[in-house]
Amino acid sequence: MAEHPAYPVGLRLTGRRVVVLGGGQVAQRRLPALIAAGADIVLVSPRATPSVEAMADAGEIAWRRRPYRDGDLADAWYALIATSDHDANTRASAEAAAHRVWCVRSDDADAATAWTPATGHSEGVTVAVLTTDARGRDPRHTAAVRDAVVEGLRDGTLVAPHHRTRTPGVALVGGGPGDPDLITVRGRRLLAEADVVIADRLGPRDLLAELPPHVEVIDAAKIPYGRYMAQEAINNALIEHAKQGRSVVRLKGGDPYVFGRGMEELQALAEAGIPCTVVPGISSSISVPGAAGIPVTHRGVAHEFTVVSGHVAPDDERSLVDWPSLARLTGTLVILMGVDKIGRIAETLVAHGKSPDTPVALVQEGTTAAQRRVDATLATVAETVRAQDVRPPAVIVVGPVVAVGPPAAE
Template sequence: MATAHPAYPVGLRLTGRRVVVLGGGQVAQRRLPALIAAGADLLLVSPEATPSVEAMADTGEITWERRAYADGDLADAWYALIATSDPTANAAASAEAERHRVWCVRSDDADAATAWTPATGHSEGVTVAVLTTEAKGRDPRHTAAIRDAVVEGLRDGTLVAPHHRTRTPGVALVGGGPGDPDLITVRGRRLLAEADVVIADRLGPRDLLDELPPHVEVIDAAKIPYGRFMAQEAINNALIEHARQGKAVVRLKGGDPFVFGRGMEEAHALAEAGIPCTVVPGISSSISVPGAAGIPVTHRGVAHEFTVVSGHVAPDDERSLVDWAALAKLRGTLVILMGVDKIGRIAETLTAHGKPQDTPVALIQEGTTAAQRRVDATLATVADAVRTHEVRPPAVIVIGEVAALTPAPPA
């Protein structure tokens, strides 16, 4: 087959159309999921198959005929993937595909195929397909590397393709993770790259704001005045106002929007104003910060549960909704957020209700960032440790035996 000309790229619409796959090995295992996702009517012809391919047949995603290839198998096919270990059968099937004008991919001989499979990737409704221009001298690793670079750029926002269609005004509540800019989700980073306005919390990944284009308006939510309640109301109003101007608005929060982040208050305000709202979950500091400090919140034989508690009000405060007496009786891990200035009274309350005074405690300040540091103590000594080591927010407090599983790193 002549290969002087480059392949012509095209997207096949295979929904409901017969696709025949010859061979049930590793090639089929890799290619079948995408063909299933395309809605193809799939026939696998192979005496054997890998366990994963067999599972696809067991669940009815494909039809499997347990036999070798026979002439006529491709007669009604629109597309064929030839991937058996028998060169003679592959050549015969390829010849049949040519006779019936069936587009055919061969895993063993690209020169003998009438179609090539590109290296593909996906990002928010876009499929990226990369083809080498010639069959001879093809370098699949280079092709895959180009695909990966393009897809990663689209996902993390370093490769921005502007939307030219009219966008529906809306707000994305994006969880920025615990602080390290690399720990924001792929979707969150992409939405940041597409934003016109970003309303950011102090605890959000600040380094990401430096990467935004000059035209993006960044509003520091921490500086909105008039007290805590009025500040939240002002944030809600700012979200609504900018969205109504037709702008893409991102509300960038630390951690996860719905873990002590007032995300639901903002979602309710947007819903009442008729503004579409997208919630992008984030990595919560309650799990990620202890992990970054070498502390698992659960561990076999040590802790079978963990509880996350807000410590922004003291146990004896009438506004507290926490049952500290019940928490003192739990054997698992207790993770306290926003509790640095209240940890003395929290420790006293827990021990008063039966928690042993020698229960290990770890305080991780500025977790996942370059300024991260860890201070270890017990319930009996944690209040003094906070003062002695000048622990400041933001810090995550871990109470329980898991805090003693690994030694603290050098200061």
């Protein structure tokens, strides 16, 4: 038998009896997939791990709390033998062969009639990797191959073209704070499958270089606006490309809905009858402080954090932020898009009760190779920004959490 490779096949076990002998770690790893396959599972074991016992308590499996007995496999379609009793395993394996039940053995793969492949899943595809030579079985290598294939499918580095017609539409993808490794798996996959990418300057620009040559990349900041406002021009570009039957990705920095105008784009697409998928992203409001060693909450220091936009000053009639109330909070204040307004913001916070000595950190180009952290206080932040030439994009953190971690490098 060892001279011939195993024949790969997918078993459809819905409603069919599967017998698992042994309730230890092997069963704990294998049972979830059998449950997901809809199998009628009978566990035979005097003991089980807490996780396996929880599956029985939830009614996902039937548990016979005793050792294996001859006849347990008579009506099974498939069997997993994983007890610590080698003699019982051998007898059960012989019974499986007598009843022509495909049988996996955890203790002796060569004595089994079936092997369990290393499996992974990505967007409706199951990847199963099986060693073809019984004499050279290397489970770690098999698992590594599985992981490499699944990761490639998920992050878009391994692109498998869709041969069926794709439904044209738009995906609003949050690209994260800037580091290309911080985009979500789903976002990266959609980016790899796109025909057109309309990108913000704050999105993970390094990912654009990985796109195939046929993908049209449009810089949202350079769309000819004509008689339209900037956002209207972007909305129209999304609609026009989608109506041409293309798969469009709107690649945005951070999260589409955190000061990203994602809802405006979604509403415009909905009015035009264009299907849209929203892929959340990691917001710079928490990731950039974290990358700079600042926790936005910390036990005994801050029990809440508030994220506000600082793109308009506190005394501007367009401001929707209740700055006096923010000054009375004891937690962390995270300000986005506020570098050029931080002087007036600091004055307002101090005027309404915040201590001038409150620590402030400005993190410029967070999570990228150009990341830079500058520390100050509310009393000194305006002058510090000028003296240190802090420029957008930068995330500003106000509160005692700034002093929890390591200070900015000299």
